[in-house]
Amino acid sequence: xxxxxxxxxxxxxxxxxxxxxxxxxxxxxxxxxxxxxxxxxxxxxxxxxxxxxxxxxxxxxxxxxxxxxxxxxxxxxxxxxxxxxxxxxxxxxxxxxxxxxxxxxxxxxxxxxxxxxxxxxxxxxxxxxxxxxxxxxxxxxxxxxxxxxxxxxxxxxxxxxxxxxxxxxxxxxxxxxxxxxxxxxxxxxxxxxxxxxxxxxxxxxxxxxxxxxxxxxxxxxxxxxxxxxxxxxxxxxxxxxxxxxxxxxxxxxxxxxxxxxxxxxxxxxxxxxxxxxxxxxxxxxxxxxxxxxxxxxxxxxxxxxxxxxxxxxxxxxxxxxx
Amino acid sequence: xxxxxxxxxxxxxxxxxxxxxxxxxxxxxxxxxxxxxxxxxxxxxxxxxxxxxxxxxxxxxxxxxxxxxxxxxxxxxxxxxxxxxxxxxxxxxxxxxxxxxxxxxxxxxxxxxxxxxxxxxxxxxxxxxxxxxxxxxxxxxxxxxxxxxxxxxxxxxxxxxxxxxxxxxxxxxxxxxxxxxxxxxxxxxxxxxxxxxxxxxxxxxxxxxxxxxxxxxxxxxxxxxxxxxxxxxxxxxxxxxxxxxxxxxxxxxxxxxxxxxxxxxxxxxxxxxxxx
Numbered sequence: 356x357x358x359x360x361x362x363x364x365x366x367x368x369x370x371x372x373x374x375x376x377x378x379x380x381x382x383x384x385x386x387x388x389x390x391x392x393x394x395x396x397x398x399x400x401x402x403x404x405x406x407x408x409x410x411x412x413x414x415x416x417x418x419x420x421x422x423x424x425x426x427x428x429x430x431x432x433x434x435x436x437x438x439x440x441x442x443x444x445x446x447x448x449x450x451x452x453x454x455x456x457x458x459x460x461x462x463x464x465x466x467x468x469x470x471x472x473x474x475x476x477x478x479x480x481x482x483x484x485x486x487x488x489x490x491x492x493x494x495x496x497x498x499x500x501x502x503x504x505x506x507x508x509x510x511x512x513x514x515x516x517x518x519x520x521x522x523x524x525x526x527x528x529x530x531x532x533x534x535x536x537x538x539x540x541x542x543x544x545x546x547x548x549x550x551x552x553x554x555x556x557x558x559x560x561x562x563x564x565x566x567x568x569x570x571x572x573x574x575x576x577x578x579x580x581x582x583x584x585x586x587x588x589x590x591x592x593x594x595x596x597x598x599x600x601x602x603x604x605x606x607x608x609x610x611x612x613x614x615x616x617x618x619x620x621x622x623x624x625x626x627x628x629x630x631x632x633x634x635x636x637x638x639x640x641x642x643x644x645x646x647x648x649x650x651x652x653x654x655x656x657x658x659x660x661x662x663x664x665x666x667x668x669x670x671x672x673x674x675x676x677x
Numbered sequence: 678x679x680x681x682x683x684x685x686x687x688x689x690x691x692x693x694x695x696x697x698x699x700x701x702x703x704x705x706x707x708x709x710x711x712x713x714x715x716x717x718x719x720x721x722x723x724x725x726x727x728x729x730x731x732x733x734x735x736x737x738x739x740x741x742x743x744x745x746x747x748x749x750x751x752x753x754x755x756x757x758x759x760x761x762x763x764x765x766x767x768x769x770x771x772x773x774x775x776x777x778x779x780x781x782x783x784x785x786x787x788x789x790x791x792x793x794x795x796x797x798x799x800x801x802x803x804x805x806x807x808x809x810x811x812x813x814x815x816x817x818x819x820x821x822x823x824x825x826x827x828x829x830x831x832x833x834x835x836x837x838x839x840x841x842x843x844x845x846x847x848x849x850x851x852x853x854x855x856x857x858x859x860x861x862x863x864x865x866x867x868x869x870x871x872x873x874x875x876x877x878x879x880x881x882x883x884x885x886x887x888x889x890x891x892x893x894x895x896x897x898x899x900x901x902x903x904x905x906x907x908x909x910x911x912x913x914x915x916x917x918x919x920x921x922x923x924x925x926x927x928x929x930x931x932x933x934x935x936x937x938x939x940x941x942x943x944x945x946x947x948x949x950x951x952x953x
Binding site: 539540541542544545547548551552554555556557558559560561618619 | 755774775776779785787789790791792793794795796800804805806807809817818819820
């Protein structure tokens with residue numbers, strides 16, 4: 356429900372994102388014979404899958420002017436609980452443990468933010484630090500192997516001659532769910548209102564606390580899913596599992612058009628942005644560019660997106676005065 | 678919580694329902710007895726009592742800090758009074774949230790308008806009261822945007838105000854247009870009591886005149902009995918549309934005057950406290 360003008364602006368931003376993605380793909384295809392092969396492209400998707408799954412939930416949070424930087428540690432902690440419980444009690448209990456661990460962190464975040472009204476950046480920064488330590492405690496500081504859990508991370512289905520990994524299918528399902536939730540439901544509409552004008556949302560009788568709490572619980576669900584995919588892909592959990600994933604996801608969400616000021620963002624934008632980041636990483640590796648450049652390029656992209664967001668904001672302010 | 682004894686038909690879920698009066702139209706639409714709001718030792722509102730009848734447009738005047746906004750917020754459920762009682766059609770009501778006041782047909786247009794800039798007019802009309810589809814899609818909370826658009830369009834076309842474009846986001850609109858949208862939203866829900874907090878404060882002379890004209894037309898064209906309290910510190914604005922004036926000073930109601938029995942000089946004197 357946007358004006359033709361604003362949707363045109365958004366559409367152009369979306370076009371720019373897709374354009375960057377296409378240009379990068381064309382560039383890497385020309386420069387490397389290995390890039391445009393089905394195996395490699397599937398690899399790109401697999402590399403983006405985990406970040407895309409937590410990025411979807413992160414998009415919802417940013418739309419409502421919230422953020423969760425603890426997701427990386429939450430993945431590490433849920434993974435550690437999974438590995439230890441699965442080793443001692445079997446795989447099924449491991450899954451239960453991972454979900455419970457992820458939900459416990461989401462619950463702590465939600466209670467601190469909603470009941471005690473602590474800023475979400477500060478709350479999740481605290482849980483980011485605390486649960487990194489907690490996961491090391493659970494693992495006794497050592498990596499734990501996980502045998503025989505291949506399905507989420509390493510199973511592939513053949514579709515039209517291309518082997519599609521389960522993780523990629525999960526990613527697409529998660530993006531679809533969040534797309535419907537945010538664009539077509541009352542809940543999504545209210546989350547945009549909460550982010551764009553919390554005071555108006557409250558006066559309109561929207562239950563802010565409840566809606567935001569639901570978003571943190573959904574984040575917990577994506578964390579549980581992501582942690583099991585990571586564990587399944589790697590076959591082990593280490594004290595650094597999930598580290599920096601919060602930054603990768605946040606970068607993707609912001610490059611994807613969400614704003615820390617709330618009210619903006621879409622999961623499709625996030626998905627395209629995460630593909631841009633994944634293609635960039637993959638292409639630079641194929642071209643044997645020193646890995647430090649990957650980080651530099653990510654930073655440049657993030658800065659570009661933030662500047663773009665700011666320009667759009669100023670344009671809106673100018674239009675207001677007319 | 679809310680006293681449900683005399684609850685009328687709620688218009689909360691639909692824009693086209695008509696209010697019914699449980700106790701009949703004999704009791705005044707609104708009666709306030711001894712309403713007070715204290716913040717520590719500060720008496721923002723001190724023992725205010727008055728009644729309001731159907732079809733009245735009352736101007737609530739007073740200097741900055743006189744308690745105008747506090748009074749309106751108490752009626753709107755945004756502030757919980759320290760003491761005092763509120764009666765609607767003779768039934769006592771206690772509001773602890775804005776939603777409860779709204780369910781009783783009290784619609785408020787706040788000074789800061791409370792519009793969502795990134796939404797268009799229909800989405801703002803239905804803010805917090807979004808309509809979902811029928812059947813399983815409704816159970817999943819899927820929005821019925823087409824219905825909301827249709828109803829908002831019909832309502833907007835019935836109003837004296839002119840909107841350039843129903844699809845336009847609020848952020849593309851001028852201050853006057855935003856004010857008109859906010860007032861139209863309140864009118865759209867067909868409340869029995871409309872509270873307008875400084876509807877012309879941020880507007881230029883021409884825009885203010887257009888907004889005032891629209892307010893007057895809205896009350897006279899309303900199908901149901903409706904009353905309105907318009908807050909202002911600009912007497913000229915209120916004078917043109919209201920039938921009665923309530924004047925607050927330092928939290929107390931110092932005058933309650935029918936417009937026909939007073940003069941502007943007298944009103945100004947009450948506002949400033951020049952008369953005893």
